Amino acid sequence: MRTLYLFCAAAPPIYHVAGAIEAAQARGWDVCLGLTSTAATWLHDNLSGLETLTGHPVRSAYRMPGDENVWPKADAICFAPITANSLNAWALGLTPSWPVGVVVEGIGKRIPMVALPCVNEALAAHPQVDRSVGVLRAAGVTVLYGEGGWVPNPSGQGRPAEYPWHLALDVADRTV
Template identity: 80%
Template sequence: MTTPTLYLFCAAAPPIHYVAEAIENAQARGWTVCLGLTPTAATWMEDHLAGLEALTGHRVRSTYRMPEDTISWPAPDVICFAPITTNSLNAWALGLTPSWPVGVVVEAVGKGTPVVAMPCMNQALAAHPQVDRSVAVLREMGVAVLYGEGGWVPNPPGQGRPAEYPWHLAVDAADRFVPQL
């Protein structure tokens, strides 16, 4: 039996500073984890990329590969985009591909790859009507969006709680797609 592969994609939101804990949690559950970051998230984590690569055993990716580059990651069994920002969430729901991770999940839905998304946004951003539309579109496409009760609940602006981001809920949702875990 092979170890299932989880692509963990992260956008630039404060919980990203705790991504190593999420990776370790997934690995303890039996996942091989490949970490992908939006370009801004990669900038935020620049000083930690070598450690994250050592932890996962795979190169951290944040950009589209060149045609001559070989694919270095195993195929995903599940993709989890957490934290996903308002920008990435809305782009994905609209079918836009402004960054490599968003492009991958847009394509993943078409391929039938299971995808989990857990936003991280404050109440002011969440109040924009496009957010609810985007969540509804993604759910209609079969994406497990962990938003609201049982997932991410937006906090008031300026009162973030990145250490409390419920990474375990995203990994729990990914686990449900792979019966042997």
């Protein structure tokens, strides 16, 4: 079975992550869920259910030296939703959170990766967002941003139930 690391940052679509996990499982993926620390806080009351759903511990922190890695090796990584903060950190090679650290290394390990941002128009207006998208694409990451991917919405007018998880899963399916 193929293993998908599904990483999520703190954006409203994470409240629908169980549906995304089920959709990935229906496509034949063994899903391991990783969250930024803020996303883990948002989903705190759901973590045990998500562990039951995936069959793996939900991770949001670095392992201690010497601790065993309890997840199987990733065949692909989807970072969805990814916020402007995590996107920019990834592109700059910064590792402020465990999921971002994994994808920064993932470039060097040549793991197939897809990012599906969730940013509003105000955040997207910052010039670093476009630079980060360009850097990641040049490094081989599929970034689903703009036409055919995530199109930023006006601030305060999110549409988390309409988040296109399937686009990221489609790319993951094609990479493996």
